[in-house]
Amino acid sequence: MHRSPNLQVAAVVSRGIAALALIFLIAVLAACGTEKGSPTAASPSPSEASPSAPTASANAQGSSSEAPDSPRSIVDELGHEVALPDKPIRVFAPYMEDSLLSIGVLPVAQWGNGDRAQEYLQDRLADVPKIDFVGGLPPSPEAVMALEPDLIILHTAMYAENGVYENYSKIAPTYVFKNAAGDLESSITKLGELLDRSAEAEQTLQAYHRKVEEAKARLDPVMKDKRAALMNFNGKGMFLIGGNYFGGFVLSHELGIAASQLVEGKNSVDLSEEILPELGVDYIFTINYGGTGTASMKEMTESAVWKSMPAAKNGQVYEVSDQYWTGSGLIAYGKIIDDVVGLIAP
Secondary structure (H helix, E strand, C coil): CCCCCHHHCHHHHHHHHHCCCCCCCCCCCEECCCCCCCCCCEECCCCCCCCCCCCCCCCCCCCHHHCCCCEEEEECCCCCEEEEECCCCCEECCCCHHHHHHCCCCCCCEEEECCECCHHHHHHHCCCCEEECHHHCCCCHHHHHCCCCCEEEECEHHHHCCCHHHHHHCCCCEEECCEHHHCHHHHHHHHHHHCCCHHHHHHHHHHHHHHHHHHHHHHHHHHCCCEEEEEEEECCEEEEECCCCHHHHHHHHHCCCEECHHHCCCCEEECCHHHHHHCCCCEEEEEEHHHCCHHHHHHHHCCHHHHHCHHHHCCCEEEECCCHHHCCCHHHHHHHHHHHHHHHCC
């Protein structure tokens, strides 16, 4: 498995995830209910990255007094020394819900932005309260304190800025990644270490590696010498997504599908009718982000230039989810892989 070109996008993704709810580059597991005070299990679907259903060490309902007292000392990616409880019970790790669930951990709260949440995870997070990141900004210390976390994990250094780390670290031990989405292999391994779930993290990664290899074996005979493009349509414009992040990373680096030469070495490129003849792809995947790109997508796909392209003439244009195709976690990646195999090599 190619592990980390996604991974070259630290600056882009860390700021892109938080703002994704506003514009394109702005951001298995059913929760089993238990009695208050008992650990909550998270059960991965067999089709997802996780190979089994480990017992979660985080509990959205339990008391913070249940956390063990024996600390472990670790240094986070910004150089902060963090004293960890042996087995954290109440974990707050906003926008890392995908990775938490993939190793069987249910957080004490989940990321939200107004009416938006990570919809593709809601069947597993239905009973987990949302905490609002208005305008992509972290919630107040008071809101976080009310959650009574015994461990806080921030997925990007941006979330720790402007005194946030200093305030949060007074509430609970706080570990900060520079950019957890930039290298999922590394960040999931680190999550396993932080949450005393290293075995589960390793199992999840191994299962994901197998999924990638099985998908490539199905796709390679069909996709030899073929190219694919991923297009995002939203209220602000139209973009070609490069191979460094989101679904573009899965297509290019995980599944080995060549991208349009227009985005080679780039994160994104503005899309227009004028550049369509230069696209040079056999398959097109389109995203209508939050339904805001309906008008521009209709205008583009009804144009004569669009209809003349090989992908359109051959019926190889597919609209895909605006949720997990712009997600950064192994559950999202697994769903993207399932889509690609199901559409191209069923």
